[in-house]
Amino acid sequence: MKIFVITTGDEYRTNKIESYFKDIDFEFVYSKPYEELLLLEKEYESYSHKFRQKAIMAGEIGCFNSHMQAWDKVITLGEPAIIIEDNIEFLCDPSILLSDSVLREVNECGLVNFSNFSYNLNPGGKFKISDVKEKKPFPTICYGITPLRAEDLSYRAKKKPYALPIDKWLSIPKMCGVYGYISSIVVSKREASLKSIANQKKGKKTFNPLNGIKRISNKIKFKY
Template sequence: MSNVFVVSLKRCTDRREKIAKEMAEKQIAFSFFDAVDGHESTPTLAEDYDYRKRLWLTSGKMPSKGELGCYASHYQLWLKCIELNQPIVVCEDDIELHHKAAEIIKVALEDVNRFGFLRLEAIESGGEFTEVERNGEYQINLMKDNYGGTRAYAISPSAAVRLVKHRWCLPVDCFIGLSYLHGVHSYQLTPCLVATHFDDASTIQLIDGAKTPLYRKLTRELYTAYKKAMIDIVYRKKQRALKK
């Protein structure tokens, strides 16, 4: 069985054909993982969603069906990683691969057991990071956060175990970035597996236009300040530890 999984809705045949062609050209063995379509039915995992925390502390509004489906898809792949007891690479289906994609995947699968979580796409503009190690052309960075980072990543079984222990109330990329909560630090490998991310809208997670009620603004702002402070504290602490 391949340790590379492409998350994709079964009905998105055009996207599947495009990514399958790319994988074949780069000689990468992979498996499609049928994404959970939150628009067809509510994912079973949603029963464990912390709606109270979501409404009063994080978003202030109910999660969209697409967001639930996106989180449930990645959650099920973390369970797959634990079941296999091997590191895996997870990709979404709307990416263009680096010309050295096969080599990057090999390096990621070899290194991720040491780091837990390796982002395989570029860090968002303005995102803070610290170089951890360099080996030839490859560099591993410690990220302060993992915002916008589930298009491609490698994850180890031990990190997956930590992530699945927690109830969810945030988009999946934001949850991964909360190292103070689950103890999984976010690292990034460069060169990145993702050369380009297409501008196509996500078919798994569609954003709704609902507005957050004003009466939930204060609790959300307080929690946001707490979250940012904790992310910063843990990041600085890890920075100091890496320098020793």
């Protein structure tokens, strides 16, 4: 399977990824320039307030958009692939991502996470993220996806993008149109010393009662 690595292009991170994947086929997927993301932040502020009190931030939009780019690459590739973020820390040899067991999980689930997840509902087996009653987001640090599921996500995302951060959006089946799974195969975790590109600043809050009503309506409609 090919590996797509989401990155801002930070030299330290890209060098680290290259050291992980010396003999593995991978491709960087670069985030949009921050100036473009700030324009999108302004454009989607009002829309995102209808889904949560804090508006979606430029960094969150950049992360979401980068995953959308990666899905389109998987669709073009026509084969299952792995998508990771550049602040990943591997807990074992990264080559396990090319194993038959990982490929089997991806083909069976369509969208499946291979990073550490604390709310384990099925030790030794896989489970749906949407079954976690604590409503945790889908970890996007390392996951596998098939072209069909990439098509589903790409269609939904382009229809109504940037309502919520990508990890939360992927955990809501009625919003993203796909069930995301958590695998018992744990390959990685998020490196604590490296921030996600989504966490650059805090979004603007809204106290408009009409937005509050719409948020309640959307939470009921999409069950999140």
